[in-house]
Amino acid sequence: MKEGPDIAQIGALIGDPARANMLTALMGGKALTATELAAVGGITVQTASTHLAKLEAGHLLAQRKQGRHRYFTLADESVGKLLESIMGFAAGRGQLRHRPGPKEPALRKARICYDHLAGDYGVRMLDSLVARGAIDAVGDGLALTQAGESTLKCIGIDVHDLKSSRRPLCRSCLDWSERRAHLAGSLGKALLANFFEKGWARRTAGSRSVIFSPEGERQFLSLFPVEA
Template sequence: MNGSPNIARTAALIGDIARASMLSALMSGKALTASELAREAGVTIQTASSHLSKLEQGRLLKVRKQGRNKYFELASQDVANVLEGLMGLEAGTHPLKTRTGPSDAALRHARVCYNHLAGDMGIQLYDSLLANQYLKLANEKLILTRKGAQFVREFGIDIEHLQSAKAPVCRECLDWSERRSHLAGSLGRAFLQRFETLKWIKREEGSRIVKFSRHGDDAFNATF
């Protein structure tokens, strides 16, 4: 009965359909405005405003003000993890219902998790980096090897810039669809951005689905 009221507060915050829709939308990693989130959740702007201030107060969201717009995003990777965990519970619950539609299959194949690549392709990336000893698991920490740093640099990612920031470069993230780890952290984010710039992938508007172009798919498989 110790920390229970606290977890109830947070869970109740997630436990509203409108707010859950907003949080789900933000799992794409993109920062969205209040109006966009209102539309996403299917409520009026006033209602959304109320929800968003609660989510911010509950430290689930982080806000950035830009002119007359207010951009919301998930407060941290930890928040994203909890949300993924909840999705995982639901997925594990109904083993029959898991493959409901094509969008579900697409999500399992490749999707955005907060700000990095998840799904089958995310796991392939992660496994390949480990197999090539670009990443190494030391204790329970994931670290980028020297060989890995060079590879990443040649792949077109400004690794020194990432390393100079205080945020962790490599981090594991558990996949709800595969129950395997994939790469998060600022490097995970950088890979996703790089794939986008290279036009290997295209992100569906308003969803977490990541679509590989024909060329991108070939190149990805050749590289990782």
């Protein structure tokens, strides 16, 4: 009867709308305070506090005290991956939350998926890297090629630094809006960080969407062309 891991527990954790909203907000990768999370959940701070305690007990969140603030983040990358995969599943059944809201288009174009770029632009970037032979793709798997290493060096990313981390360099992540893979892993993170540093793009205040500057957009599109 009772076989295997307890999926009901984490299902229940994600199953509450307020908690789901908070988790979704944390997919933006930024650490948020309890008060901020209460706002996105549409509840009071007291209620949020109990929710956050539960999520932390379930090891979905981690918190870091800083002065009188308490910053919450997703516990680790695996949580982000889990959430994105559930989103992909939900999107596949056409269970979008209500009707597409005003921010939907921006979200579909470019957004943060935990710590890397997702949406149309994220998919485009991976496609382009694969097309030029910088990344090998077999099925779902991704691997950086020799040629890819030098390509990235030109962009300004030293792959050698990334390789020291225990986290995999390339990972594919199913994009819920595009229903295709985009690039995750430490390389995906480094690329997004690189775009922010260069001023090509910036995060928005209360949302996961990523806004490109006109110049940044031009650069990005020419750096990652799509074959005709």
